[in-house]
Amino acid sequence: MKTLRLLTALALGGGLVLAGYYWHSNGAGWLAEADISSAAAAAERSPLYYRDPSGAPLWSAGPKKDDRGRDYLPVYDDGAAVTPAPPKAQAASPRKILYYRNPMGLPDTSPVPKKDPMGMDYVAVYEGDDTDDGTVKLSPGKIQRAGVKSEPVARRSIRVSVKAPGTIQLDERRVSVIAMRAESFVQKVADVTTGTRVKAGQPLMEIYSSAVASAAAEYLATITSKTVGGVEMYGRGSRQRLVNLDLPESVIAEMDKTHTAPVAIRWSAPRDGVVLERNAIEGMRANPGDVLFRIADTSVVWALVDVAERDLGNIAVGQSVAVRARSFPGRTFTGTIAVVYPQVNRDTRTVRIRIELANPDAVLLPDMYVDADIDTADAAPVLAIQDSAVLDTGIRQAVLVDKGEGRFEPREVKLGRRGGGYVEVRHGLADGEAVVTSANFLIDAESNLKAALKGFGEAASQATDAGPGNATGDHK
Structure with missing residues (x-):
């Protein structure tokens, strides 16, 4: 029997015998006695490719080791892979398999071993792989495939x-109206129409008013009188009458200079601007209050x-x-x-x-x-994150905090103003913490799936504990 074992080991290309198991030097690992025949048959075939020993969706055309130093497993034309058996010391306490997950990272699980449409085996998830600290743990391969990106929380000025x-x-303060305060007649209108730009002091029209002429004659008589008593006070009153009739200041100044009352009063533009309205027509009669020109700056x-x-x-x-x-x-x-x-x-x-x-x-x-x-930008910077980092259910807002080493912690936050692709965080995050800004919905779906599977497992455990023998009630 010992000779048969030695010859079989030599036929496999050399190996080490230990406690009923055989270590295959070509990467097959530990083989039990029951696996000798299958390993010998595998040595006579050429593998199609090699897959990752942990079940991750990683493959290689030739022999290769993973980041933990384990050999990739050969896969042959029948779809089977030579799986190394652990030593008896390790096999004595096997870990409990919770379920099997899709090898491509899709949200699909199975309670029993199965293959996906591409023929790849579902990956076993063992008890203890999930953490109970409220975080979601993803493998580096899944993080890379999902395109997960994180960005540190920083202070920014929110531009709303x-x-x-x-x-x-x-x-309203730059509009002027020219209206008569006494009955008048328009004798002449300048070449000014609606839409014409005018300058302050530019002539607009000439009018005749008997009320204005009477007030002007009275004012001239006062300022040219030789009488000493009461002339000054009376002169101020007659001048004020001209001002009340809205006589242009330039006309009053000319009367002071020439001591002559003009027959026709020339009206000028009170400001620079555009003529918005012209109602003055030569020969027309203007009643008190009639608007003849409206000019706006x-x-x-x-x-x-x-x-x-x-x-x-x-x-x-x-x-x-x-x-x-x-x-x-x-x-x-x-x-x-x-x-x-x-x-x-x-x-x-x-x-x-x-x-x-x-x-x-x-x-x-x-x-x-x-x-x-x-x-509406506020000069004071506030703690802000990207809009894409927020998971909004309509009732609450949460983010996924990147804790490193593939662990992500869902955390509820209170938000403030939004603008420029960023949103203010008023509560829930600290400056410098990293939050997921891309593929966070995929991580959230993974978290919900794990929570649901955990709930199913707890329900099944409770159902097992409360079996027929543990049911409530008296059985006689």
Whole structure:
């Protein structure tokens, strides 16, 4: 019998005999007496390839060792692999197999050994492989295949961009109206039409008014009188009457200089701007209150923007705003928030804000549609993570903390503002901790699968303990 063992070992290419097992020097490992015949038959065949001894989806065309120094197992044309048997000292206390998992890392398990559609054996998961510290443990191969990426938590400035539509309006403080305060007649109108740009002091029209002529004659009589008593006080009153009739200051100054009352009063533009309205026609009669000209300075305009009520907490006076007109798609106008109107539109649930914009080339026209991009960035940096790192169930938000060595800890967090692809973390993480930013949903699915399998195992154990002999009730 000893001779037969020695010859068999020599036929296998040389080996070491120990306690009824044989160590095969070509990588087959420890073989029991019952495996001698199969190992001898395997030596006469050529392996198709070699697979990882731990069952991981790793293969090699030739003999190879894994990172723990174990030999890859040869696989032959019948799909069987020569599996080394452990020494009797190790086989005395075999570990309990919980289930078998898919060799490609798919969420598929089996309570008994089986093969996947590619013919690969399912990998056994032993008792003790799972940890009870609340972490999820993945093999390096699975992490690499899933594309898991982690990023440390850091402090950043969250840039929350609020976008809102609006329209261009004139600055109310830069609009002037020329209206008569007494019955008048328009004798002449300058070559000025609606849309014409005018300068301050530029002549617009000449009018005649009997009320203005009477007040002017009275004022001249006062300032040229030789009477000493009461002239000064009376002169101030007659001048004020001309001012009340809205007579241009330049006309009053000319009367002081020439001591002559003009027959026709020349009216000039009160400011630089654009003629928005011209109602003056030569020969017409103008009643008190009639508007003859309306002129607006368009060098500065307003953008009235409607912001959603939910964004009102991020809006403040003085914030910078980038405004883009739909008529000029490649141009941006920069302004600041001047006023937040103290009222919410009950129909649209929006709040109107006023933005002051410089308009030196007058391309922004009243009632023009614009889109505002309000930068609400806070100068103080806050703890922030990428949006993709958050697992949001609608009720709670959680992240996966990378603990190293393939362990990931699910942790609930409290979030704040979002913007620029990042979200503020107000509670649950510390500066410098690494969180998973890619493939975290796959890890979450793996965690849920393990929890479910663990629950199934506990239920089965309880059912076994409460067998027919342990059932409640009296049996007589």
